[in-house]
Amino acid sequence: xxxxxxxxxxxxxxxxxxxxxxxxxxxxxxxxxxxxxxxxxxxxxxxxxxxxxxxxxxxxxxxxxxxxxxxxxxxxxxxxxxxxxxxxxxxxxxxxxxxxxxxxxxxxxxxxxxxxxxxxxxxxxxxxxxxxxxxxxxxxxxxxxxxxxxxxxxxxxxxxxxxxxxxxxxxxxxxxxxxxxxxxxxxxxxxxxxxxxxxxxxxxxxxxxxxxxxxxxxxxxxxxxxxxxxxxxxxxxxxxxxxxxxxxxxxxxxxxxxxxxxxxxxxxxxxxxxxxxxxxxxxxxxxxxxxxxxxxxxxxxxxxxxxxxxxxxxxxxxxxxxxxxxxxxxxxxxxxxxxxxxxxxxxxxxxxxxxxxxxxxxxxxxxxxxxxxxxxxxxxxxxxxxxxxxxxxxxxxxxxxxxxxxxxxxxxxxxxxxxxxxxxxxxxxxxxxxxxxxxxxxxxxxxx
Amino acid sequence: xxxxxxxxxxxxxxxxxxxxxxxxxxxxxxxxxxxxxxxxxxxxxxxxxxxxxxxxxxxxxxxxxxxxxxxxxxxxxxxxxxxxxxxxxxxxxxxxxxxxxxxxxxxxxxxxxxxxxxxxxxxxxxxxxxxxxxxxxxxxxxxxxxxxxxxxxxxxxxxxxxxxxxxxxxxxxxxxxxxxxxxxxxxxxxxxxxxxxxxxxxxxxxxxxxxxxxxxxxxxxxxxxxxxxxxxxxxxxxxxxxxxxxxxxxxxxxxxxxxxxxxxxxxxxxxxxxxxxxxxxxxxxxxxxxxxxxxxxxxxxxxxxxxxxxxxxxxxxxxxxxxxxxxxxxxxxxxxxxxxxxxxxxxxxxxxxxxxxxxxxxxxxxxxxxxxxxxxxxxxxxxxxxxxxxxxxxxxxxxxxxxxxxxxxxxxxxxxxxxxxxxxxxxxxxxxxxxxxxxxxxxxxxxx
Numbered sequence: 001x002x003x004x005x006x007x008x009x010x011x012x013x014x015x016x017x018x019x020x021x022x023x024x025x026x027x028x029x030x031x032x033x034x035x036x037x038x039x040x041x042x043x044x045x046x047x048x049x050x051x052x053x054x055x056x057x058x059x060x061x062x063x064x065x066x067x068x069x070x071x072x073x074x075x076x077x078x079x080x081x082x083x084x085x086x087x088x089x090x091x092x093x094x095x096x097x098x099x100x101x102x103x104x105x106x107x108x109x110x111x112x113x114x115x116x117x118x119x120x121x122x123x124x125x126x127x128x129x130x131x132x133x134x135x136x137x138x139x140x141x142x143x144x145x146x147x148x149x150x151x152x153x154x155x156x157x158x159x160x161x162x163x164x165x166x167x168x169x170x171x172x173x174x175x176x177x178x179x180x181x182x183x184x185x186x187x188x189x190x191x192x193x194x195x196x197x198x199x200x201x202x203x204x205x206x207x208x209x210x211x212x213x214x215x216x217x218x219x220x221x222x223x224x225x226x227x228x229x230x231x232x233x234x235x236x237x238x239x240x241x242x243x244x245x246x247x248x249x250x251x252x253x254x255x256x257x258x259x260x261x262x263x264x265x266x267x268x269x270x271x272x273x274x275x276x277x278x279x280x281x282x283x284x285x286x287x288x289x290x291x292x293x294x295x296x297x298x299x300x301x302x303x304x305x306x307x308x309x310x311x312x313x314x315x316x317x318x319x320x321x322x323x324x325x326x327x328x329x330x331x332x333x334x335x336x337x338x339x340x341x342x343x344x345x346x347x348x349x350x351x352x353x354x355x356x357x358x359x360x361x362x363x364x365x366x367x368x369x370x371x372x373x374x375x376x377x378x379x380x381x382x383x384x385x386x387x388x389x390x391x392x393x394x395x396x397x398x399x400x401x402x403x404x405x406x407x408x409x410x411x412x413x414x415x416x417x418x419x420x421x422x423x424x425x426x427x428x429x430x431x432x433x434x435x436x437x438x439x440x441x442x443x444x445x446x447x448x
Numbered sequence: 449x450x451x452x453x454x455x456x457x458x459x460x461x462x463x464x465x466x467x468x469x470x471x472x473x474x475x476x477x478x479x480x481x482x483x484x485x486x487x488x489x490x491x492x493x494x495x496x497x498x499x500x501x502x503x504x505x506x507x508x509x510x511x512x513x514x515x516x517x518x519x520x521x522x523x524x525x526x527x528x529x530x531x532x533x534x535x536x537x538x539x540x541x542x543x544x545x546x547x548x549x550x551x552x553x554x555x556x557x558x559x560x561x562x563x564x565x566x567x568x569x570x571x572x573x574x575x576x577x578x579x580x581x582x583x584x585x586x587x588x589x590x591x592x593x594x595x596x597x598x599x600x601x602x603x604x605x606x607x608x609x610x611x612x613x614x615x616x617x618x619x620x621x622x623x624x625x626x627x628x629x630x631x632x633x634x635x636x637x638x639x640x641x642x643x644x645x646x647x648x649x650x651x652x653x654x655x656x657x658x659x660x661x662x663x664x665x666x667x668x669x670x671x672x673x674x675x676x677x678x679x680x681x682x683x684x685x686x687x688x689x690x691x692x693x694x695x696x697x698x699x700x701x702x703x704x705x706x707x708x709x710x711x712x713x714x715x716x717x718x719x720x721x722x723x724x725x726x727x728x729x730x731x732x733x734x735x736x737x738x739x740x741x742x743x744x745x746x747x748x749x750x751x752x753x754x755x756x757x758x759x760x761x762x763x764x765x766x767x768x769x770x771x772x773x774x775x776x777x778x779x780x781x782x783x784x785x786x787x788x789x790x791x792x793x794x795x796x797x798x799x800x801x802x803x804x805x806x807x808x809x810x811x812x813x814x815x816x817x818x819x820x821x822x823x824x825x826x827x828x829x830x831x832x833x834x835x836x837x838x839x840x841x842x843x844x845x846x847x848x849x850x851x852x853x854x855x856x857x858x859x860x861x862x863x864x865x866x867x868x869x870x871x872x873x874x875x876x877x878x879x880x881x882x883x884x885x886x887x888x889x890x891x892x893x894x895x896x
Contacts, residue, residue: 037822216854237855258877265879372872374485384875395892406664406868407685407856420854424820427832429706431713444843
């Protein structure tokens with residue numbers, strides 16, 4: 001999940017009748033909830049047909065999308081939007097082809113719905129199955145990236161969920177054009193009318209947060225502050241991430257030549273991403289040999305260093321204070337601390353980290369195993385960049401986000417995070433009283 | 449999870465220094481959080497040894513438990529506690545043997561920790577594993593049942609979690625005696641000191657709710673109101689259930705002789721349980737033949753019926769109003785409604801039900817399949833009593849509770865609900881920049 005603190009700035013405030021709109025969102029959500037069972041039981045062939053139709057329609061009607069996107073880009077220019085945000089807003093032939101290829105990949109993936117996760121005979125003629133099924137109604141609030149709208153709706157369609165979608169306001173026109181094409185495509189092949197709904201006004205987010213009777217899960221993407229705001233203002237379960245304070249620990253038994261490029265990649269390959277590192281922990285024994293080499297590499301990339309006093313004795317840098325270790329810089333700043341042992345490194349990470357992704361650089365596999373077991377994070381890496389924490393790089397196809405929660409889904413979340421399960425029990429007049437009184441006994445036999 | 453609305457009444461208010469105690473709970477939780485990684489990485493042999501030692505110690509020191517239990521029972525008598533609660537408070541030889549047998553079963557269960565859930569080569573020398581691991585620190589607030597304390601701590605030990613436990617105040621003395629034995633047993637074999645902590649004062653619950661930095665999951669058991677209170681007053685993820693409004697739908701293609709005992713069992717075998725039914729939906733075509741037989745059986749068991757007008761035309765009963773269908777009676781009352789089709793039944797259940805457990809009585813397997821797919825509940829049953837919704841009856845050993853949430857764990861929750869997973873990635877100096885620039889490509893190969 002990209003860090004895009006600037007994304008939720010309102011560029012254009014749509015005119016809406018608040019009162020009327022509040023009724024609308026709640027009504028839509030209530031209707032969707034009732035229709036979610038139909039959506040959940042659509043056969044995989046229909047869901048894949050819908051995805052194919054979405055892809056074909058997007059390609060066939062691309063000019064209308066590009067025209068709408070130009071309108072958004074004009075507004076963005078007038079508002080002097082930053083180059084980085086502008087790049088995300090722009091939706092061109094290249095990005096269209098990428099999402100089209102993504103849909104093809106998604107179609108090929110196995111159906112996440114209806115998998116038998118457990119089959120157990122409890123007694124003669126009394127058989128229990130645990131089967132995967134869609135979560136139901138999912139609300140996704142995401143950053144101003146037109147490709148995100150396509151990826152997220154595709155994931156929801158594939159997993160049999162109904163979805164209420166709210167994209168960043170900067171892509172209002174593009175999103176409307178894209179959503180209309182997607183909606184027409186999926187309903188034309190027979191998916192329920194309540195399968196997807198797009199919310200356009202920012203004000204509607206607060207109404208959506210009140211729909212805890214109808215919405216089963218909220219997935220907010222965007223800045224920390226935004227995700228925290230959502231978590232603090234709704235009774236709906238939220239899957240999101242808080243901070244992304246990631247670490248690399250350089251062990252004493254390391255290969256210094258191997259480390260420098262990894263640390264540089266983890267810091268600068270995309271500093272605004274949540275899986276970029278903020279703090280480097282270095283074993284005291286290798287500090288003198290390693291830090292000057294790192295400093296030279298960082299200087300070349302304009303990375304600023306804040307180090308503890310003992311770091312300052314080895315390389316030229318600013319002084320780091322306690323607060324630095326709890327800060328997600330999201331820019332070309334890094335804090336460096338020396339430690340006396342792997343245990344000190346692990347304790348530091350578990351205390352200051354955000355349980356996102358943390359790595360160790362070591363050639364000793366026992367040391368690595370200890371680090372990977374004891375560091376309490378969604379991703380724990382040996383000898384590679386933390387930037388690999390991403391659904392695509394894990395081979396999940398697209399991702400709906402990265403979860404730093406420990407419940408339900410952890411780390412990059414693809415289709416599996418969008419399903420739950422239900423227990424189906426088949427009997428023949430079986431009653432519990434027979435088992436309570438000892439007339440019958442369970443025999444629990446797992447079926448192949 | 450049993451419905452025990454009366455359980456959280458305070459009988460005896462322990463005298464505590466509030467200020468000092470608030471510090472204590474938070475300090476304990478913070479310390480536990482730091483130690484949770486050590487607990488998580490204990491080998492299964494040690495966790496099983498600890499469980500065996502717990503069992504042996506409880507059996508060896510049973511007299512001290514019974515003495516403490518007598519004190520609680522005396523207090524309960526003075527407070528004119530109801531017979532049902534008194535029965536739950538009492539901890540005797542029989543219950544001790546039951547929990548001892550339960551611990552033996554738990555020891556035999558496979559280790560839920562360290563299972564490889566995914567193994568995938570992303571590229572040459574870059575390999576990803578998804579491995580199950582404990583959640584970390586779990587807070588469990590449970591009803592006044594001494595056996596619950598033993599079951600819950602055993603489940604937490606087996607799953608490698610640290611736990612903060614708070615039992616009903618009516619079992620204060622018994623819980624103290626039991627907890628001291630358990631704690632001495634597990635630390636004597638080498639589990640971390642921070643593995644378990646018992647909270648004794650009811651006031652401490654609110655302090656526990658503030659420990660969102662240290663506690664990963666809360667499991668409240670007790671009345672609806674209590675669970676809702678917890679959910680509304682903490683930022684910690686909560687696994688619990690809201691209402692238990694369960695249904696049975698009697699289809700037109702049913703075997704009437706088979707239905708009556710199932711419906712009676714589902715209603716009266718334990719009316720105060722969340723998996724007892726509150727509403728019966730009957731297809732209009734079989735109502736005249738079925739209802740009089742049911743009425744006769746219910747009369748024998750003193751079950752009171754509230755029916756819609758068309759039900760009242762067939763059998764003698766009170767009139768049901770809209771509100772009845774949204775009510776969890778938890779007693780010998782049942783509401784009955786006639787429906788024209790299975791679709792009407794499904795819509796009713798998805799609208800008024802609590803997504804806990806709902807059954808259909810039909811001899812037509814296509815009809816059953818439709819019901820089981822479209823009803824959006826944790827348990828969906830054909831031709832058996834809803835009372836089977838229980839961890840023991842599903843063969844999970846003990847359960848920590850029943851979840852009506854759709855996320856993380858659904859239905860009866862055993863060991864599997866107490867673990868999460870982490871991603872371990874092993875590389876050899878791999879950086880993301882090589883894949884962004886196209887210098888390298890992922891090849892995603894799942895390993896056997």
